[in-house]
Amino acid sequence: MNQKSPTQSIVTSLISWVSIFALLRVASSLVGISIPFYLLAGVLSSFIFIITLILIGNTLEIFGWQINWFWFIFSLFNGLIVAFSIHRISLIICLLSSLVEFYFLRNISEQIYSKDDLKTSKKIKSKKQK
Numbered sequence: 001m002n003q004k005s006p007t008q009s010i011v012t013s014l015i016s017w018v019s020i021f022a023l024l025r026v027a028s029s030l031v032g033i034s035i036p037f038y039l040l041a042g043v044l045s046s047f048i049f050i051i052t053l054i055l056i057g058n059t060l061e062i063f064g065w066q067i068n069w070f071w072f073i074f075s076l077f078n079g080l081i082v083a084f085s086i087h088r089i090s091l092i093i094c095l096l097s098s099l100v101e102f103y104f105l106r107n108i109s110e111q112i113y114s115k116d117d118l119k120t121s122k123k124i125k126s127k128k129q130k
Helices: 006-031 035-062 069-084 088-129
Strands: none
Touching (some): 006 035, 035 069, 035 088
């Protein structure tokens, strides 16, 4: 499996973040009052949360650190501010979508790292048996 380096992911995340943010800012001034737009803006703002979390996580990985709850809250607050700048409905949709997305992201992360832990523990056991 070909994995991207953290630097490539940082650049991709940054471009995605700027694109979504610009789209939301331009669309909010053009669309005006529209409930479907507020819902869509909330979901897109939750993508801002996930992309910010990935961006910070990859930056910390370069320095050998792991992400913690402070960065989770910072990223969530970042997405919520973007959503609130559009409308209150967007804020609530962003919060709910972000929590659901984080749940799935956490499960994926657990699956990936538990496989790595299994491989490491098997190597240690095989070395002990020799």
